[in-house]
Amino acid sequence: MDFRTARTALVHHWLLGMTGAERVVEAICDALGxxxxxxxxANPERLSPSLRSRPIHVSFIQRFPGVLxxxxxYAGLFPxxxxxxxxxxxxxxxSSDASTAKGxxxxxxxxxxxxxxxxxxxVWNLFHQDLNRCGLILRPFVALWAxxxxxxxxxxxxxxxxxxxxxxxxxARIMKYYRREAQVIHPPCDVGxxxxxxSQDDYYLCVGRLVGYKRFDLAVEAFNTNGKRLVIAGAGPxxxxxxxxxxxxxxxxxWVPDHxxxxxxxxxxxxxxxxxxxxxxxxxxxxxxxxxxxxxGRGGVLDTVVPGKTGLFFQQQSPxxxxxxxxxxxxxxxxxxxxxxxxxxxKFSKEIFTQQFLGHVEQCLTEHRNRFNQ
Numbered sequence: 001m002d003f004r005t006a007r008t009a010l011v012h013h014w015l016l017g018m019t020g021a022e023r024v025v026e027a028i029c030d031a032l033g034x035x036x037x038x039x040x041x042a043n044p045e046r047l048s049p050s051l052r053s054r055p056i057h058v059s060f061i062q063r064f065p066g067v068l069x070x071x072x073x074y075a076g077l078f079p080x081x082x083x084x085x086x087x088x089x090x091x092x093x094x095s096s097d098a099s100t101a102k103g104x105x106x107x108x109x110x111x112x113x114x115x116x117x118x119x120x121x122x123v124w125n126l127f128h129q130d131l132n133r134c135g136l137i138l139r140p141f142v143a144l145w146a147x148x149x150x151x152x153x154x155x156x157x158x159x160x161x162x163x164x165x166x167x168x169x170x171x172a173r174i175m176k177y178y179r180r181e182a183q184v185i186h187p188p189c190d191v192g193x194x195x196x197x198x199s200q201d202d203y204y205l206c207v208g209r210l211v212g213y214k215r216f217d218l219a220v221e222a223f224n225t226n227g228k229r230l231v232i233a234g235a236g237p238x239x240x241x242x243x244x245x246x247x248x249x250x251x252x253x254x255w256v257p258d259h260x261x262x263x264x265x266x267x268x269x270x271x272x273x274x275x276x277x278x279x280x281x282x283x284x285x286x287x288x289x290x291x292x293x294x295x296x297g298r299g300g301v302l303d304t305v306v307p308g309k310t311g312l313f314f315q316q317q318s319p320x321x322x323x324x325x326x327x328x329x330x331x332x333x334x335x336x337x338x339x340x341x342x343x344x345x346x347k348f349s350k351e352i353f354t355q356q357f358l359g360h361v362e363q364c365l366t367e368h369r370n371r372f373n374q
Contacts (some may be wrong), residue, residue, distance in 0.1 A: 004363050006092040011085065013078070013099035014071060015042040016058065017229055019209065020187060020281035021117050024166070025096050026050055027159075028115070030238065031354045037096065039101075040081045043068045045182040047310070048357040059084065076145070079103055079152050095160070098278070103156035111368040113361060114160040115185075118170050119177045123149045126213055133212065139275055154178065155240045164357075166279040167300040171319050186303060188353035189284040191346050193258070196338045197266040203251075204294075204326070204366040205268035207261070207282045210236030214275035215296075215317060222274075222319035224296035226262045226326065230272070265289035270311070270329055274322060277301060287345035290338025294325050304348065310341045 010032070026048055029035060038057045043088065045052075051203035061067055061074050078100040083363050087093055088107050095101040098117040106112050110371045122130050124147045134142050154177070165171035165183035206219050216232060220242055223230040229249040230241070233256050243252055245311040265271075272284035273295035280300040283293040287310050297313030306313040314325040 002365055003032060003092060003358060006365065007090045008032055008092045008094065009038060009087050009090040010081070010094045010096065011038045011087075011101045012096045013040060013106050015039050015044075015047055015051065016068065016071065017043070018048055018051075020279065021096060021098060022047070022051070023190075023281065024115065024117070024187045026093060026352055027350055028357065029054065029341070031351075032094070033265065036090070038085050038087075038104075041067050041071050041076055041357045042331050057085070057263065079149075079156070084213065085317040094361075098249060100153075102108045102157070103152070105159065109372050111162075111365055112160050113162045113164065113364055115164045115166070116170060116174055116182065117166050119157075119173050120149065120153055120156055122146070123290045124177050129213070129305060161368055162362065166366040167303045169276075169299045169302065170278050184303075185353065185356045185360060186348050187279055188280055188350035189281060189345065189348045191288045191342075191349050194262055194288035194328060194342075194345075195266060196342055200269050200291075203231050203268055204270055204272050205264055205286070205287075205291075206230065206232045206234070206272050206274075207264070210234050210242060211253040212238060214277075217245060218252060218270050218274040218317055218319055218322060222272075222322040223250055224248060225253070225319055226323050228326070231264065231268070233261060236345055238297045262289070265291060266290055269333070270294050270326075272322065272326075273301060274317065280304065284345055284348045287311075287341045290342045292329065292333075292341060294322070294329055306344060307334075309337070310344050 039055055040059045041062050042056045042058050061077055061081050062325045064074055081129045082100045082103045083105055085104055087104055091110055093106050093110055093112045095114045097114055097118055102114045127146055133337040157178040163180050165174055165182040165184050166187050170185055171184050172181055206212050206216055210216055224247045231251050233253045265286050268291055270292045273283055276296055276299035278300055283301055284304050286293055293305045293311030295305055295313055296317055297315050307313055312325055314321040315371055
């Protein structure tokens with residue numbers, strides 16, 4: 001048996017839009033051919049044509065009111081929903097996970113490979129940060145809930161035969177929280193979608209979902225102070241708070257079509273990345289457009305950005321350190337070669353991802369088969 005003949009299922013936590021994790025799911029589907037897809041909830045209207053054309057098995061939670069807009073309300077039921085998927089017919093199970101997908105129950109001889117985008121952030125590395133945002137009344141209940149989710153998540157990690165991490169930072173978290181080794185295979189970027197421009201407009205760019213851990217509030221405060229122009233492309237629960245915080249030359253575009261996003265990357269002076277990313281497809285897309293990245297020097301950017309060649313880092317998350325990094329960039333902006341930056345981004349192409357992913361899957365299947373044949 002190899003991946004070409006194995007009956008294969010692909011399990012993802014939820015499919016509600018084309019973020020970086022869903023791009024990985026799409027690439028895995030293309031690499032494996034036609035795996036059967038499972039997820040807790042899905043919104044086909046917000047998926048790419050490739051994913052939309054595939055049959056997707058959803059859980060009972062899909063029938064709950066308001067789930068597509070407010071799925072976190074039902075988070076306590078996600079472990080049950082995942083465990084109820086009947087996967088006993090499959091030889092190979094790929095879980096794409098930053099939540100509960102790795103908790104699927106398989107038969108012993110099936111090979112379960114988890115492509116881990118991160119262990120659950122809200123109960124592990126971001127737990128205290130998120131807890132401090134809760135009111136005094138909610139805090140003890142959230143802490144108790146998170147305690148039991150951690151117990152389930154750790155036990156679910158033992159159901160995985162092999163882990164793949166999307167970055168060295170996530171590999172370290174997998175070892176810290178699950179005590180498991182992981183192979184690093186970086187997510188793919190469709191480098192061909194992007195192009196290099198010979199000239200730029202007078203703005204910096206932030207791209208991504210407007211959620212707390214991405215720390216767009218720091219970028220807004222930095223540009224409130226420096227008076228430069230900032231364009232923020234993305235939507236999310238932090239939008240109203242950020243909009244209220246912003247003053248001066250800060251524009252919010254919410255979600256933009258792919259072709260407009262390509263143009264935004266191409267014309268910006270540089271990308272600003274104020275939060276710690278697990279991997280971060282956005283900085284790779286910016287570099288594929290030949291644009292430097294000014295980023296907080298932790299997490300996935302340590303795998304994707306070369307300081308002094310394709311971008312630069314600041315070491316503390318504060319408006320002052322962001323502005324100091326911007327000033328360093330402007331003092332030395334001519335040293336960044338757009339074509340060398342794009343060449344670096346080509347290392348994260350879909351072709352390279354597919355080659356590495358399939359090679360590792362075949363290796364895992366062989367090892368797993370030999371283990372059961374002893």
